Amino acid sequence: MSTRAAPFDELDRKIVAALMENARASFNEIGATIGLSGTAVKRRVDRLCANGVITGFTATVRPSALGWRTEAFVEVYCDSAAPPRRMGEVVRNYPEIVAAMTVTGGADALLHVRAADVQHFEEVLERIRAEPFVRKTISHLVLSHLQTMGSEAGAGRPASGNAAHHR
Amino acid sequence: MSTRAAPFDELDRKIVAALMENARASFNEIGATIGLSGTAVKRRVDRLCANGVITGFTATVRPSALGWRTEAFVEVYCDSAAPPRRMGEVVRNYPEIVAAMTVTGGADALLHVRAADVQHFEEVLERIRAEPFVRKTISHLVLSHLQTMGSEAGAGRPASGNAAHHR
DNA sequence: TATGAAAATAGCTGAAT
DNA sequence: ATTCAGCTATTTTCATA
Numbered sequence: 001m002s003t004r005a006a007p008f009d010e011l012d013r014k015i016v017a018a019l020m021e022n023a024r025a026s027f028n029e030i031g032a033t034i035g036l037s038g039t040a041v042k043r044r045v046d047r048l049c050a051n052g053v054i055t056g057f058t059a060t061v062r063p064s065a066l067g068w069r070t071e072a073f074v075e076v077y078c079d080s081a082a083p084p085r086r087m088g089e090v091v092r093n094y095p096e097i098v099a100a101m102t103v104t105g106g107a108d109a110l111l112h113v114r115a116a117d118v119q120h121f122e123e124v125l126e127r128i129r130a131e132p133f134v135r136k137t138i139s140h141l142v143l144s145h146l147q148t149m150g151s152e153a154g155a156g157r158p159a160s161g162n163a164a165h166h167r
Numbered sequence: 168m169s170t171r172a173a174p175f176d177e178l179d180r181k182i183v184a185a186l187m188e189n190a191r192a193s194f195n196e197i198g199a200t201i202g203l204s205g206t207a208v209k210r211r212v213d214r215l216c217a218n219g220v221i222t223g224f225t226a227t228v229r230p231s232a233l234g235w236r237t238e239a240f241v242e243v244y245c246d247s248a249a250p251p252r253r254m255g256e257v258v259r260n261y262p263e264i265v266a267a268m269t270v271t272g273g274a275d276a277l278l279h280v281r282a283a284d285v286q287h288f289e290e291v292l293e294r295i296r297a298e299p300f301v302r303k304t305i306s307h308l309v310l311s312h313l314q315t316m317g318s319e320a321g322a323g324r325p326a327s328g329n330a331a332h333h334r
Numbered sequence: 335t336a337t338g339a340a341a342a343t344a345g346c347t348g349a350a351t
Numbered sequence: 352a353t354t355c356a357g358c359t360a361t362t363t364t365c366a367t368a
Contacts, residue, residue: 116325
């Protein structure tokens with residue numbers, strides 16, 4: 001857990017923020033903006049990766065450019081005895097399911113689905129509904145994004161943050 | 168009419184896939200795995216960025232490491248006359264809202280919310296519910312992720328894939 | 335335990351082919 | 352698309368506080 005040895009200070013926060021804004025920025029460049037040498041920045045990035053704070057670096061892509069033009073969230077209601085673990089295994093077989101989680105509220109699970117178009121989505125949905133432990137589904141097709149920002153889960157700390165310790 | 172502008176061939180697909188897996192990979196490294204020179208890879212990446220296929224490069228972070236330990240999806244039901252645009256403006260004032268979209272189904276909008284803890288989430292939810300045009304909300308707290316994969320919205324092409332307009 | 339400076343290696347990028 | 356050349360960045364080593 002996080003009680004030990006995670007001196008996540010202000011400099012780390014700024015480095016993470018810089019890398020979230022541009023993961024291909026050079027260490028020297030990042031260092032220049034936060035007042036550190038490139039060497040020091042690299043060391044801290046290496047440590048943040050080793051600690052699991054940074055889990056990777058990825059290109060963000062406009063899904064429609066790759067032909068994924070339809071997006072939906074699907075609430076899944078399971079048979080009462082269906083373990084979430086089963087869901088996890090099944091979900092792995094659907095390349096269209098980009099995220100899946102168990103949730104509170106009416107449904108047992110929520111699926112984030114991408115498909116080429118509504119026909120494709122309908123086909124995927126039929127396959128999901130045919131899974132043995134699925135009792136019913138409620139779909140929410142995404143019409144438009146109100147927030148296209150890249151600031152997802154921002155690098156700022158939460159308002160009532162019990163996050164960052166320091167020395 | 169396939170000669171112009173954005174062919175997006177198999178090599179581009181592989182480059183995008185490589186950058187989604189590791190956005191800090193060197194051009195030479197990517198080139199080596201797909202049989203191309205680093206220079207050629209760079210030119211293609213530049214073009215993919217200019218075309219808007221690639222929209223950026225970002226570090227992926229474990230939210231809990233930054234103190235965001237609670238996650239939820241909130242269905243928002245609006246007053247009948249509330250334009251989605253209003254939602255967009257409001258949403259911008261909540262750093263806790265990491266994504267917002269209009270959707271079909273019962274609700275008018277779906278919000279992806281991150282908070283430090285459930286207390287923080289409750290506070291955010293109360294603020295959202297106090298917005299003038301919000302009639303009711305249904306919250307789904309995320310319990311666990313069934314798919315922690317980094318393969319979100321995969322670089323593979325959809326089954327019936329036709330891709331790539333731009334500008 | 336941290337940093338910064340220097341040196342060697344590796345990568346980036348433009349021009350020519 | 353490749354090769355080459357000049358420049359920049361990364362990464363290791365070493366010295367310092």
